[in-house]
Amino acid sequence: MTDEPDELAALREEIDRLDERIADLVAERVDAAEAVADVKSRAGRDLVDEDREAVVEDHHASLFEERGLDPADGRELAEFLIDVALEEEREVAGRS
DSSP, rough: OOHHHHHHHHHHHHHHHHHHHHHHHHHHHHHHHHHHHHHHHHHHOOOHHHHHHHHHHHHHHHHHHHHTOHHHHHHHHHHHHHHHHHHHHHHHHHHH
């Protein structure tokens, strides 16, 4: 009998811990996006900033490429994070 099941369980636990950290980071990012929305709202600026979105997408693509990952996946992640942030920004702007 091998230790494969124990090894597999340990690896899965590590993935679970990483997923928790990712969720925490996304929550922190959403908090920052809410602060951005508040500033934009007070300044009378539009929530959507396509130039900034392009910068964020390019940045994520570069980060992924630097780590040997597919840059397209980095762009896809950026798009998801932007969508989540905009959803929260709209809620904040609606409360202002």
